[in-house]
Every structure is written in structure tokens, then in C-alpha cells.
Amino acid sequence: xxxxxxxxxxxxxxxxxxxxxxxxxxxxxxxxxxxxxxxxxxxxxxxxxxxxxxxxxxxxxxxxxxxxxxxxxxxxxxxxxxxxxxxxxxxxxxxxxxxxxxxxxxxxxxxxxxxxxxxxxxxxxxxxxxxxxxx
Amino acid sequence: xxxxxxxxxxxxxxxxxxxxxxxxxxxxxxxxxxxxxxxxxxxxxxxxxxxxxxxxxxxxxxxxxxxxxxxxxxxxxxxxxxxxxxxxxxxxxxxxxxxxxxxxxxxxxxxxxxxxxxxxxxxxxxxxxxxxxxxxxxxxxxxxxxxxxxxxxxxxxxxxxxxxxxxxxxxxxxxxxxxxxxxxxxxxxxxxxxxxxxxxxxxxxxxxxxxxxxxxxxxxxxxxxxxxxxxxxxxxxxxxxxxxxxxxxxxxxxxxxxxxxxxxxxxxxxxxxxxxxxxxxxxxxxxxxxxxxxxxxxxxxxxxxxxxxxxxxxxxxxxxxxxxxxxxxxxx
Numbered sequence: 203x204x205x206x207x208x209x210x211x212x213x214x215x216x217x218x219x220x221x222x223x224x225x226x227x228x229x230x231x232x233x234x235x236x237x238x239x240x241x242x243x244x245x246x247x248x249x250x251x252x253x254x255x256x257x258x259x260x261x262x263x264x265x266x267x268x269x270x271x272x273x274x275x276x277x278x279x280x281x282x283x284x285x286x287x288x289x290x291x292x293x294x295x296x297x298x299x300x301x302x303x304x305x306x307x308x309x310x311x312x313x314x315x316x317x318x319x320x321x322x323x324x325x326x327x328x329x330x331x332x333x334x335x336x337x
Numbered sequence: 338x339x340x341x342x343x344x345x346x347x348x349x350x351x352x353x354x355x356x357x358x359x360x361x362x363x364x365x366x367x368x369x370x371x372x373x374x375x376x377x378x379x380x381x382x383x384x385x386x387x388x389x390x391x392x393x394x395x396x397x398x399x400x401x402x403x404x405x406x407x408x409x410x411x412x413x414x415x416x417x418x419x420x421x422x423x424x425x426x427x428x429x430x431x432x433x434x435x436x437x438x439x440x441x442x443x444x445x446x447x448x449x450x451x452x453x454x455x456x457x458x459x460x461x462x463x464x465x466x467x468x469x470x471x472x473x474x475x476x477x478x479x480x481x482x483x484x485x486x487x488x489x490x491x492x493x494x495x496x497x498x499x500x501x502x503x504x505x506x507x508x509x510x511x512x513x514x515x516x517x518x519x520x521x522x523x524x525x526x527x528x529x530x531x532x533x534x535x536x537x538x539x540x541x542x543x544x545x546x547x548x549x550x551x552x553x554x555x556x557x558x559x560x561x562x563x564x565x566x567x568x569x570x571x572x573x574x575x576x577x578x579x580x581x582x583x584x585x586x587x588x589x590x591x592x593x594x595x596x597x598x599x600x601x602x603x604x605x606x607x608x609x610x611x612x613x614x615x616x617x618x619x620x621x622x623x624x625x626x627x628x629x630x631x632x633x634x635x636x637x638x639x640x641x642x643x644x645x646x647x648x649x650x651x652x653x654x655x656x657x658x659x660x661x662x663x664x665x666x667x668x669x
Contacts, residue, residue, distance in 0.1 A: 207543055228543045228560050235566040236556050237392040238513065239469055240667060257471040262557070269600070269634070271668040278600045278634040278668060283618035286633055286642060291580065294588040294644040295631070329666040331602070335557050 236264060237332040244325055245300065245318035252318065255311045256330075264332035266312060268305040272298060273325040281305045300324050307336070338396065338512050339564075343384040345497045345504035349426040350383035352496070356484055362430040367499035369402075372412040372488035380494070381431055382505045383424055383480040389468055390475045393513035398464035400457040400481060403495040403503035404447075410490040413444045417482040418463045422472030424480040436482050439466040443483070447492045456508075457483075464509060481507070513566060540564055568602060569663040571595075576641050579654040588644035589653075595661050596637055602664035603639055605632050608656040617641075617657065630655055634666075 207228040210216045214223035221230050243254045258264065269278045272285055279285045281304050284297030299320030306313045312332070318324050345351045352364030356377040363370075369380050382400060389395075400416075417436040443458035460481070467479050485491075497504040541563040544550035548558035556565050574593045580586035595601060605617040607630040615621070618631040626647030633640050643655030 226561065230560070231545070232561050232567050234556050234559070234562060235568070235664075238566065239392045241469075267602070269602070269666050269668065271600070271666075276635060277640075278666060280618060280632070282620075283631040286631065286640075289588065289590055289642060291586045291588055294646070295642050327668050329668050 231334075233265075233333045235331050235333060236260065238330065240327055240329050241314075242325060242327045243314065243316075244323055245316050247318060247321050247323045250317040250319070251303070251315065253313055253315045255313050257310060258307070258312055258332060260332065261309055263307050263309050263336040265334050265336050266305050266307045266330060266332055268302075268314065268328055268330040270300075270302045270314075270316075270326050270328045272300055273327065278329075298324075300326065305330065307332070338510060339389075339393070340511070341387060341389050341507070341509040343387060343507040345382055345506075346385055346501075347383075347426065348497050349428045350385070350497060351381065351505060352427050352431075353378055353380040354430070354432055355379070356432075358430075358432050362427065362432060364427050365498060367496055368493040369496045369505075370491040371402075371414060371483055371485070371494060372410075372491035373485050374491035377485035377488075378491060379432055379485070380483045381419075381427060381480055382483075382507070383426055383478055384507045385478045386476055387479050387507070388475050389464075389509060389511060390513075391468055391470075391473045393468060393511040395461045395465040395468065396510040396512055397459055398461045398507075398509045399459050401506040401508055402455050402457065403500070403505075404453040404455050404492060410447050410492075411444060411488070412447060412490065412492050413442070413485070413487045415440045415484045415486045416443050416457060416460045416463060417484065418460075418467045419480040419482055420466070420470070421480070422470050423474075423477040425478070427480075431480070437463050437466045439463045442486065447490075468511075566664070571597075571601070571661045571663045574639075574659045574661070576639075576657040576659060577654060578641065578643055578657070579652060580643075581652045582645060582649040583651070587646065588642065589655065590640060590642050591657070592638045592640045593659055593661075594638050597661075597663065597665075599636055600634050600666040600668050602662040602666060603632075603634055604660045604662075605639070605641065606658045607641075607643070608658075609643070610651075610654055611656075614656075614658060622647075625649070628653070630657070632657065632659070 209225040284301040286295045287298045288296045301317040303315040354362045356379040417440045420435045439462040441460045495503040543560040576591040578589035578591040580589040606614040607617045608614045620629045626649045628645045630643045641657040
């Protein structure tokens with residue numbers, strides 16, 4: 203019989219076959235944060251498609267997650283969106299001028315791509331997480 | 338939590354000279370001067386085989402120096418590191434090498450005595466900058482640089498040449514991914530530092546089927562490994578927003594107050610008008626209208642936004658499923 207380590211949620215039985223009833227179950231992989239770090243980049247003014255690379259040195263392609271914050275704006279935004287600055291029901295949202303286009307990984311690098319449509323350079327800090335192997 | 342303890346291990350791994358680069362580098366003397374003597378001084382210490390993995394969070398960092406000599410003067414310095422992925426030794430004059438941006442102030446009053454053990458100020462930010470370097474790897478060497486910052490005298494610290502036992506030490510604690518040399522049986526509940534392989538930190542790990550928990554150091558081979566963080570699930574919330582495009586509204590917003598006081602790791606999925614849940618930020622379109630959803634995170638709230646563009650007279654509903662994790666993004 204295979205040995206199992208499992209911790210049930212409050213109110214759930216330890217003999218449940220439903221993985222959703224567990225905090226932890228050794229038959230189901232947990233996403234391990236293999237690497238997390240913060241990098242700070244400077245976005246040139248009025249420039250789109252700016253890419254910044256960081257070497258992760260893992261030797262495989264990791265699953266990434268990233269969150270960005272402009273130094274002068276007290277909020278965090280994600281890839282594939284702008285840093286929403288203003289909103290109006292009839293106007294929709296407008297941004298600070300900064301858009302986090304994407305995060306991408308290969309076996310060596312993490313790449314962060316931004317647009318900065320504002321007339322000022324922007325300092326952006328990016329917290330990234332590398333979780334498990336993609337391929 | 339992990340720790341690293343190292344010590345200067347070679348004659349070319351410590352020394353001092355005048356901060357302005359004049360004169361000779363003093364790498365073979367029996368003493369390392371800190372402070373000012375004939376001019377402001379710079380002192381350096383190199384540590385080999387620093388087994389701190391990249392990406393860890395440095396908690397504490399200090400040098401332990403061994404002072405010899407008397408005096409009661411104040412010595413005022415700044416502590417930097419060398420901004421290098423793998424610091425080479427000081428067989429060539431190292432004074433012009435690039436230093437870290439991070440630095441800390443360190444002031445002390447000269448203690449008297451022989452081989453008097455004395456700690457520097459904590460320079461966590463300096464260590465963090467070094468291990469955050471893209472080329473940093475566990476086992477590389479790093480160097481610490483101490484510059485005079487207004488002293489009127491100098492104080493003597495032991496060099497490697499005078500005493501290998503009382504050469505400068507580097508003492509670091511950190512959290513996060515750590516190179517593990519511990520041994521633990523598969524599927525074990527108890528942290529079990531091995532008696533046969535020295536380990537600095539007990540490790541709890543559960544190997545995947547077919548993988549060897551005793552030998553593997555690859556995080557991909559484990560179901561769980563206490564040397565690597567996990568996402569700590571906190572709560573799931575549903576935020577539903579809607580607007581009537583027939584009245585001219587094109588957007589709506591909503592929020593969830595998490596109240597954590599920091600920026601938490603979040604994942605959000607959105608369903609538009611009862612459709613499939615998509616990973617947010619999300620963009621979609623129909624025959625005559627495009628729709629999009631996004632969110633931002635503050636230290637107290639998750640704010641969601643949905644909007645359309647194009648021709649529509651419908652009521653639009655965006656259902657956001659927000660997952661919040663108690664993982665602090667540590668952004669400021």
C-alpha cells in the first residue's frame with residue numbers, strides 16, 4: 203500500500219477521496235515557488251515594446267507569474283493590462299501610460315515587456331515567481 | 338530559514354589601501370586597517386564558496402572581525418559589496434572594481450584587546466543586491482568592501498596572514514530556496530536532519546513517485562519540499578458587476594477588501610454574461626462589440642474593472658472570481 207501524507211481541511215474527513223477536501227495531499231503535486239525575486243526596471247519615455255531580461259539559470263522553462271508596480275503609484279498590476287489610473291462609467295478606464303504587455307520564459311531567461319506611452323520615464327518594480335516546469 | 342557561515346580562506350582574500358586608489362594595495366600584511374590612516378581607507382574581504390541560492394531573501398548579514406589593538410576613537414565607515422557575480426580574489430589591486438549600489442553605515446568605538454570579536458553593522462541590503470544578480474549562483478564567491486566615511490583614526494582587524502582562525506567571518510541568514518544537503522525519507526512527516534550528511538537546516542520533503550528523496554536536489558522531483566515556498570491560499574471571493582449599455586454606460590467597477598496591509602499574490606478569473614471563466618486580464622469580442630476585464634491590487638483591496646467598446650444596448654455582467662494568497666509581493 204502506498205504511503206500518503208495528507209492534511210484535511212477543517213470539517214472534512216481524512217478518508218475523503220475529494221482532493222478539494224485537503225490542505226495538502228502527497229498524491230497531488232503542490233506548486234513550489236522555485237524562484238521569486240524583485241527586479242526594478244526603468245521604462246524609457248514614449249517607447250513601446252521595451253523588453254527586459256533576467257537570467258534564471260534553471261536550465262528548464264518555468265511557469266511564471268509576475269506583478270508590476272510603478273514607483274509613484276500605490277497599486278500592483280499584471281501582465282496583459284495597463285496600470286489603470288482613472289475610471290468612469292461612461293468613459294471606461296484610463297492608464298498611467300504604462301502597460302505590462304507580457305512575461306515570457308525560456309530555459310535561460312525571464313522576459314518582461316512593457317509599453318510606456320507617457321512623456322516621462324517610469325520606474326517599475328516587478329515581483330516574479332517561477333513555479334514548476336512548463337515542458 | 339537557512340544560514341551561511343564563511344571565513345576568509347586565503348591571503349589574497351583580504352587587504353586594504355587608500356580609498357582614492359593611490360599607493361599600493363596592502364594584501365599581505367598582518368593587519369587590515371579600517372578608518373583613516375594617511376588618508377581615508379578601503380578594506381575588503383572575499384568569501385569563497387558562498388552556498389546561498391539565487392533569489393533567496395536575506396534576513397541578516399554581518400561580518401565578524403577580530404580586532405587587535407587599543408584606542409577609544411570613533412570609526413565611521415560605509416559597507417558595500419563588490420557588484421560581481423563571482424568575485425575574484427585580490428591578487429590584483431581591487432580598489433577600482435565596481436561596488437554595489439546598496440550600502441549601510443557602520444560606526445563603532447574602538448574596542449581594546451587582542452583577537453577581540455566584533456560584529457559589523459547588518460548589511461542585509463548589500464547581500465541581497467549580490468544574490469539578486471542575474472549571474473549569481475550558489476557556490477560563487479562574494480566580496481565585502483568597507484570604506485572610511487569620516488573617521489579620524491584607523492583600527493586594526495586581523496588579516497588571514499596573522500591568523501587563519503581569526504580572519505574575518507561572514508554570517509548570513511536567509512529565507513526561501515536553499516541548497517539542501519539534508520536527507521529525509523520519502524513521505525515523512527518529521528523533519529529529519531541526517532546524522533551522516535551535515536545539514537544546516539532540517540528539511541521536510543515528499544518525493545514524487547519514482548524519485549529519490551535521499552539523493553535528488555531537483556525541486557521538480559518533489560510533491561513538497563520545505564526549502565521552497567508555496568502559495569498560501571487565503572480566500573476566494575466573487576465580485577459581480579454590471580452595467581446597462583443602453584443607458585450609455587460602458588464600464589463598471591467593483592472591489593473586495595482583503596485588508597492584509599500588503600500587496601498579496603492574487604489570481605482572478607472572469608465570466609462575461611455567464612460565459613466560461615477566463616484568466617483575467619481578459620479581452621474578448623463579439624460581432625459588434627469588444628469586452629475586456631482587468632484588476633489591480635492595493636494594500637487593502639482588489640479592484641476589478643469591466644468595460645465594452647462597440648455597439649451594444651445590452652446589460653453586461655462581469656463575474657470575477659478572486660483568489661487571494663497570503664504571499665506578500667514585497668513591492669513598495
